[in-house]
Amino acid sequence: MRPLHLDGSPAALDALKGALADALGGGPAVLPFTDPALRDAMAPGEPAEPDTAVVIATSGSTGAPKGVLLSARALTASAEATHHRLGGPGHWLLATPAHYIGGLQVLIRSLLAGTTPAYLTGDGFRPDTFAAAAAKLKGGPRYTALVPTQLVRLLDDGGAGLAAATTFDGIVVGAAATSAALRERAAEAGVAIVPAYGMSETASGCVYDGVPLDGVRVDVSGDRIRIAGDVLAHGYRRRPDLTAESFDGGWFTTSDRGVRHADGRIEVLGRADDMINTGGVKVSATAIERCLTAQPGVRDACVVGLPDPEWGEAVVALVVPAGEPREAAELRAAVRAELGAAATPKRLEYAAELPLRGPGKIDRAAVRVRLLAGFGG
Known part of the structure; x- marks a missing residue:
């Protein structure tokens, strides 16, 4: 297996692109990473599982590291189906972490299209740097992939970044839900977006604007969305137990709930577990609650995700103090130090007790209603 550290430089991205070309042709599996601890959890010194071209390392829904095993077939099927849906191979701008x-997938689509991608590098996402990177694309069609937070920033700025966004033939928006309001704003501004649903296990987005990509089957008849097709991963790195739990008979069982409407379009209703998707980053409500309740002066806590026009979902906490309440800033700092910026509550409120349902179970719906009543973003 070939680990590649991505330091945000164009040279590192060029190296990744070359390694991906080798992997798709039968060469060593690629493990792109930014966190050395996550890399080490993937046992990079040991051979990759058979038919693996790429290992996507994630922290997992519970914080336990896991590596998604993707074959050349799955990666290629996803890229080709995306091009077919968008209108043909084109020139891509990489604006999200590789x-x-x-x-x-932006790099893989560029490889298959035989085009040279442009890179948005540097610290954070800014409309001006997006415009500068977009100007480097030569020819068309022009495509990029963004998360909703990035799209909101372009729309809010209204300057060169938004002007650049209107020049793209298609902007795939994924990693978090695209609200109806955000879709309307994009349409009014002349930005051609394609909301996408998918995950690492489906080699990126597999449902575009409610319609599965060619070769993808989606089942919403049960309590979880299930997906089948050539785009599927073939398991998890060194975790046959997780593989057997999630992959069965050619189907992958997600953590999401969904419904198919009369016109055939699929709507994702939300996660069936406790994950909060904020700005395209998945954080665990349970992990945040454990961090909060481990702090002195905190007796209990409930964390929920509330709709937010910029972040998709905002992390908000209701805390029951033990004695004199601690400063909210101190608790937020503790979460940031242990779990990172994405997991840090945007707002934190206090209550004498948490609403319960049944034998000691927190009524999350009641907590959400209470927090929504005063939520200002």
Whole structure:
């Protein structure tokens, strides 16, 4: 297996692109990473599982590291189906981190199209740097992939970045839900977006604007969305137990709930577990609650995700103090130090007790209603 550290430089991205070309041709599996601890959890010194071209390392829904095993067939099927849906191979701008599947697929689509991608590098996402990177694309069609937070920033700025966004033939928006309001704003501004649903296990987005890509089957008849097709991963790195739990008979069982409407379009209703998707980053409500309740002066806590026009979902906490309440800033700092910026509550409120349902179970719906009543973003 070939680990590649992505330091944000164009040279590192060029190296990744070359390694991906080798992997798709039968060469060593690629493990792109930014976190050395996550890399080490993938046992990079040991051979990759058979038919693996890429290992996408993630922290997992519970914080336990896991590596998604993707074959050349799955990666290629996803890229080709995306091009077919968008209107043909084109020129891509990489604007999201390449160690995530959405960014990595931009490089693979460029490889298959035989085009040279442009890179948005540097610290953070800014409309001006997006415009500068977009100007480097030569020829068309022009495509990029963004998360909703990035799209909101372009729309809010209204300057060169938004002007550049209107020049793209298609902008795939994924990693978090695209609200109806955001879709309307994009349409009014002349930005051609394609909301996408998918994950690492499906080699990136596999349902575009409610319609599965060619070769993808989606089942919403049960309590979880299930997906089948050539785009599927073939398991998890060194975790046959997780593989057997999630992959069965050619189907992958997601953590999401969904419904198919009369016109055939699929709507994702939300996660069936406790994950919060904020700005395209998945964080665990349970992990945040454990961090909060481990702090002195905190007796209990409930964390939920609330709709937010910029972040998709905002992390908000309701805390029951033990004695004199601690400053909210101190608790937020503790979460940031242990779990990172994405997991840090945007707002934190206090209550004498948490609403319960049944034998001691927190009524999350009641917590959400209470927090929504005063939520200002």
